Amino acid sequence: MIGRKRDHRAASEESLVPQVQTVRGPVDTAELGQVLMHEHVFVLTADVQQNYPEEWGSEDERVADAVRKLTELAATGVRTIVDPTVVGLGRYIPRIQRIAEQVDLNIVVATGCYTYQDAPFFFHHRGPALDAAFGAEVPDPMVDMFVRDVTEGIAGTGVKAAFLKCAIDRPGLTRGVERVMRAVAKAHGRTGVPITVHTHPRSHTGRLVQEVLGQEGVDPGRVVLGHSGDTTDADHLCELADAGFLLGMDRFGINLATTFEARADTVVEMCRRGYAGSMVLSQDASCYIDWVDPGVMALLPQWRYTHIHEEVLPYLRKHGVTEEQIETMLVTNPRRYFE
Ligand SMILES: [Zn+2]
Numbered sequence: 468m469i470g471r472k473r474d475h476r477a478a479s480e481e482s483l484v485p486q487v488q489t490v491r492g493p494v495d496t497a498e499l500g501q502v503l504m505h506e507h508v509f510v511l512t513a514d515v516q517q518n519y520p521e522e523w524g525s526e527d528e529r530v531a532d533a534v535r536k537l538t539e540l541a542a543t544g545v546r547t548i549v550d551p552t553v554v555g556l557g558r559y560i561p562r563i564q565r566i567a568e569q570v571d572l573n574i575v576v577a578t579g580c581y582t583y584q585d586a587p588f589f590f591h592h593r594g595p596a597l598d599a600a601f602g603a604e605v606p607d608p609m610v611d612m613f614v615r616d617v618t619e620g621i622a623g624t625g626v627k628a629a630f631l632k633c634a635i636d637r638p639g640l641t642r643g644v645e646r647v648m649r650a651v652a653k654a655h656g657r658t659g660v661p662i663t664v665h666t667h668p669r670s671h672t673g674r675l676v677q678e679v680l681g682q683e684g685v686d687p688g689r690v691v692l693g694h695s696g697d698t699t700d701a702d703h704l705c706e707l708a709d710a711g712f713l714l715g716m717d718r719f720g721i722n723l724a725t726t727f728e729a730r731a732d733t734v735v736e737m738c739r740r741g742y743a744g745s746m747v748l749s750q751d752a753s754c755y756i757d758w759v760d761p762g763v764m765a766l767l768p769q770w771r772y773t774h775i776h777e778e779v780l781p782y783l784r785k786h787g788v789t790e791e792q793i794e795t796m797l798v799t800n801p802r803r804y805f806e
Contacts, residue, residue, distance in 0.1 A: 485806045488617075488627040489547070490560070490567035490574040499573065500546025502801035505663065505693055505717035506772060507550055507753035508533055508566060508574065511557030516757060523757070530565050533754040536772055537570040543776035547573035549749075549801070551632040551663050551693070555581030557757075560624045578616035579632035579651050580609065581665065585643035595646060607646065613654035629805065631655055634665035635672045645679060652683030661689040661804050663715070668698035673707045687711030691747060691804065694718055699729050701736045708737075708745035713804060716796075717749035719779050720770035727769065731779055734796075735786045743792035747800050750774055 486493040509529075516523050523529065540548070552558045560576065567574050580586065586609075590596070594607035616628040633651040635644050648664070655662055662685065666672045673692045680690060688711050695704055696716035704714055716734050719727075737746060752772050756764075764770070769778065780793060 487573075487575060487805045488629040490563055490576060490626050494547075494573050496802045496805050498546070499798070499802055499805070501544055501797040502547040502549060502747075503540075503545055503749045503772075503775065503797075504549045504691060504747040504801055504804075505551055505715055505749035505751050506548040507552050507556070507751070507756070508537070508548075508563055509557060509559075510552060510753050510756040510758060511559075512757055513557045513559070516557070522761070523755075526562075529755060530562065533566045534569045536754050537566065537572055540772035541570060541572045543773055545572070545772075545776070547575060547801070549575045549577075549630065549663075551577045551579075551630070551665075553577050553579040553581050553632045554587065558621075560621045560626050564624060564626060575629045576621070576626060577630050577632045577663070578613045578621070578628035578654070580647045581632065581634050582643055582647060583634060583636035583638055584641050586646050590646075607650050607653075609647065609650035610653045610657070613650065614657050617654070617658040617660050628660070630660050631662045632665070633662070635675060636665065636667045637670050639670065639672065640675045640679065648676070648679050649683060652680050652685050655685055655689070656683065661691070663691045663693050665693045666695065668692070668695050668700070668703065671703065673703075673712065677707070677710055677712070688713070689804065691715045691717075694751070695746075696730050696733060697725070699725075699733045701733060701740065704733070704737060705740060705742065708742050712745070713800060714742075714746045715749065716746050718751045719748070720750045720752060720774040721767065722769060723767070727778070727782075731782045732786070734779075734783060735788055738783075738788045738792050743788075743795045744800065746796050747804070748775055748779070748796050 484495045484497055486495055563574060594605050597605045613631060620627045631651045631654055633647045651662055664676050691713045692707055693715040695714035696718055708714055719730055752770055
């Protein structure tokens with residue numbers, strides 16, 4: 468065991484309040500302010516980008532563009548973004564450090580692994596894959612890698628991950644998805660940092676998360692079920708909230724298979740039912756994502772960092788969501804998640 472539960476606070480013994488690690492160092496949870504709980508700075512397919520760099524273009528220009536977009540976001544009153552970019556999404560912390568130095572915003576970064584199917588090939592012949600060859604259980608190296616990112620920092624940058632990320636999508640609990648989810652749970656057990664799971668709520672994958680993380684002894688109150696806002700099924704969302712999970716209503720602006728109103732009305736309905744204490748808000752936006760053709764990005768004008776403050780919050784207020792409920796979703800729930 469490298470660390471005890473919640474050992475991530477040990478570095479800040481002088482502080483009496485809990486702290487969260489950010490790119491620029493530890494921040495008191497009381498100072499996080501309004502938090503968007505799922506925003507990326509960049510989502511990149513690293514080896515494609517390295518070999519076909521034309522679309523990415525100039526590193527300096529991309530950094531300047533990110534600084535401009537995040538500065539606009541900070542002007543809305545948001546103080547913190549939580550960025551779940553991990554292996555599989557092109558995490559590269561030195562670039563994020565360059566940006567964080569120039570923006571008045573806390574950026575919280577993650578460790579973990581993003582896949583809907585198999586674990587990355589790197590892991591195929593390591594850890595549990597070798598159980599049969601060795602005739603004994605081989606510990607998963609993923610767990611130590613995640614723990615090290617939390618306790619020592621990421622790749623020599625000194626930046627520590629403050630939460631864990633894994634994914635489950637339409638294919639369900641594949642062998643690779645389950646392996647990563649259990650590794651994330653074990654790293655959580657050793658570090659105490661919370662978890663965000665990318666889910667596919669229309670396939671009710673939250674129930675599979677509940678089953679696996681439950682077996683691993685994870686408290687659902689430390690887990691965001693990301694992309695919960697992709698469904699309008701309030702009964703299903705209430706079931707997951709009643710189980711203790713935080714629901715990520717976190718894709719505002721991605722209105723391809725749904726509409727602005729469908730997403731917003733679901734939050735209104737959940738607030739009406741008394742579930743403001745179980746929701747967090749975000750947009751899953753980024754300064755640049757290489758998964759999407761730039762022409763298609765033009766079809767998603769609301770998919771930007773300031774959409775929530777410019778359009779979603781006014782709509783929620785107009786439909787009966789109170790300032791107190793908005794504060795709960797943007798400030799209180801994120802703070803509690805990190806404590
Ligand atoms: Zn995301």
